[in-house]
Amino acid sequence: xxxxxxxxxxxxxxxxxxxxxxxxxxxxxxxxxxxxxxxxxxxxxxxxxxxxxxxxxxxxxxxxxxxxxxxxxxxxxxxxxxxxxxxxxxxxxxxxxxxxxxxxxxxxxxxxxxxxxxxxxxxxxxxxxxxxxxxxxxxxxxxxxxxxxxxxxxxxxxxxxxxxxxxxxxxxxxxxxxxxxxxxxxxx
Numbered sequence: 001x002x003x004x005x006x007x008x009x010x011x012x013x014x015x016x017x018x019x020x021x022x023x024x025x026x027x028x029x030x031x032x033x034x035x036x037x038x039x040x041x042x043x044x045x046x047x048x049x050x051x052x053x054x055x056x057x058x059x060x061x062x063x064x065x066x067x068x069x070x071x072x073x074x075x076x077x078x079x080x081x082x083x084x085x086x087x088x089x090x091x092x093x094x095x096x097x098x099x100x101x102x103x104x105x106x107x108x109x110x111x112x113x114x115x116x117x118x119x120x121x122x123x124x125x126x127x128x129x130x131x132x133x134x135x136x137x138x139x140x141x142x143x144x145x146x147x148x149x150x151x152x153x154x155x156x157x158x159x160x161x162x163x164x165x166x167x168x169x170x171x172x173x174x175x176x177x178x179x180x181x182x183x184x185x186x187x188x
Contacts, residue, residue: 023081027180028110030076030087032061038068038171041093041101048103049094050173054078054087063094077180083114089173091165104165106142106173113159116149117179120157128153144172 032050040046045066052059057078064070091103116132131150137143144162152158158178165171
């Protein structure tokens with residue numbers, strides 16, 4: 001007879017985490033830089049924070065009080081198992097005594113970023129600042145401006161994205177993607 005200890009992983013949870021590790025391509029650092037011209041949800045301002053979701057992963061930034069042009073500069077790390085799963089980003093206004101108000105949402109895909117990583121494996125030979133790929137804004141994405149995938153001065157592949165928020169009267173969020181290599185990564 002087995003007893004269930006509170007907080008102890010169940011067999012199904014262990015199997016699920018093992019399959020995630022077996023399929024893990026790597027880790028994606030999402031640097032949430034700032035918001036621009038976000039919607040006002042309180043009397044004169046908002047207390048915004050960002051929630052980033054991919055599959056069943058959910059991460060959030062800190063709350064910036066009374067600012068519709070917040071600077072978060074928070075790093076959130078996602079485990080990538082399937083490059084075809086889109087990443088959603090939702091901005092909320094924190095409220096103390098009621099449900100947090102939604103301030104818009106956006107979405108981006110990581111496939112083109114991962115393809116650039118697969119294509120350029122010998123980064124030591126690529127000069128700093130080299131643009132590997134460019135994504136154009138269109139009806140099928142939330143980009144405000146062209147998004148460049150490039151090699152930074154540390155020899156890492158980076159993608160800057162400026163995302164337009166949907167389902168709201170105004171607002172944009174600036175983020176940066178960076179791949180985190182780990183030993184045993186199955187992809188690269």
